[in-house]
Amino acid sequence: MKIVNGASLQPWSGGKPRHIVLLLHGFGSSGHDMIALAPAWQQSMPDALFLAPHAPQRCGISAGYQWWPLSDISPQALARGAASAAPSIDSFIDRKLDQYGLADADLACVGFSQGAMMALHVGLRRKSAFAAIVGYSGMLPGSLQLQHEIASRPPVLLVHGARDPVVPVAALHDAERALKHVGVEVETHVSANVGHIVDPIGLRLGCAFVARSLNAAQAPLE
Numbered sequence: 001m002k003i004v005n006g007a008s009l010q011p012w013s014g015g016k017p018r019h020i021v022l023l024l025h026g027f028g029s030s031g032h033d034m035i036a037l038a039p040a041w042q043q044s045m046p047d048a049l050f051l052a053p054h055a056p057q058r059c060g061i062s063a064g065y066q067w068w069p070l071s072d073i074s075p076q077a078l079a080r081g082a083a084s085a086a087p088s089i090d091s092f093i094d095r096k097l098d099q100y101g102l103a104d105a106d107l108a109c110v111g112f113s114q115g116a117m118m119a120l121h122v123g124l125r126r127k128s129a130f131a132a133i134v135g136y137s138g139m140l141p142g143s144l145q146l147q148h149e150i151a152s153r154p155p156v157l158l159v160h161g162a163r164d165p166v167v168p169v170a171a172l173h174d175a176e177r178a179l180k181h182v183g184v185e186v187e188t189h190v191s192a193n194v195g196h197i198v199d200p201i202g203l204r205l206g207c208a209f210v211a212r213s214l215n216a217a218q219a220p221l222e
Contacts (some may be wrong), residue, residue: 003092006031006053012042012131017049017100019131020107020215022093024102024115026137027070028062033207034112040203044211051096056088064150067118079142082121104128104152108210112136112198113167121177123154124184130154132213134206136198140169143178155185157209161194 007030011017021041023034031052036051055065068081097103108131111119116138123133129152136159142149156179160172169190179186187209191199198206 003053003088006051007035008052009038009042009050011036011049012046015047017102017110018047018090018106019045019049020096020100020102021045021048021050021210022096022107022109022119023050023052024067024089024109024111024118025052025055025065026111026113026115027066028064029057029066029115031113033064034115035217037110037203038199041207041210044207048214051099053092054193055085063191066212067114070114075141075144078117078139082117082141085118086122086125089118090126093122093126104130106131106214108132108214110134110136110206110210111138113138115198117141117213120156123156124150124152127151132157132210134159134209135175136202136206137167137196138175139167140175140178143174146178147182150182150184153182153184155213156187157206157211158186159191159198159205160189161191161196161199163193164196165197 008103022085025034031054035052055067057066059066067085107121109123116135119133122142123130132155158172160169162169176188188204
């Protein structure tokens with residue numbers, strides 16, 4: 001299935017995009033929700049194009065979209081679901097990078113909840129590394145298979161609310177251990193008294209992480 005374009009925000013600079021920040025929404029949500037992160041980040045990365053596509057499937061329990069159905073949340077089902085949704089995201093990324101003459105190193109992938117699962121699944125299996133991955137309130141699907149499937153190791157930031165009732169904060173710690181085990185550089189932040197949302201501190205940390213990573217990826221060699 002093909003991803004629908006969803007929402008976007010053009011570079012603050014008014015020029016041609018030099019970076020892409022791909023925003024992947026959560027279960028039952030849409031690109032229109034995720035693009036709300038972009039205005040707070042634009043000035044820190046003025047040459048970035050922000051893309052927030054809709055997932056390819058309509059969600060049966062809301063007016064939003066899903067990357068795959070969540071009727072089964074066992075580790076095996078989450079791994080299968082992420083793998084089934086990955087080709088549509090890979091295809092979307094390839095189209096956009098080709099459209100703007102950019103490379104994987106010019107792209108940062110940011111996801112929330114189910115979108116964070118997709119950001120991690122796709123980003124760690126691309127042949128060329130993204131500039132960065134940020135996962136908000138998510139988890140790492142397919143962690144057992146990762147050591148055999150990992151193809152690149154972009155830097156990762158994981159942010160989670162300590163009182164998340166949807167995805168327990170333990171998922172952050174599990175993901176951190178699994179990522180470090182396969183040699184991925186990981187930073188984490190747990191927001192106290194925060195539920196299943198992106199709080200202002202997490203938003204600021206994500207912005208700084210992505211901006212720093214995009215600049216580092218494009219820095220000239222000494």
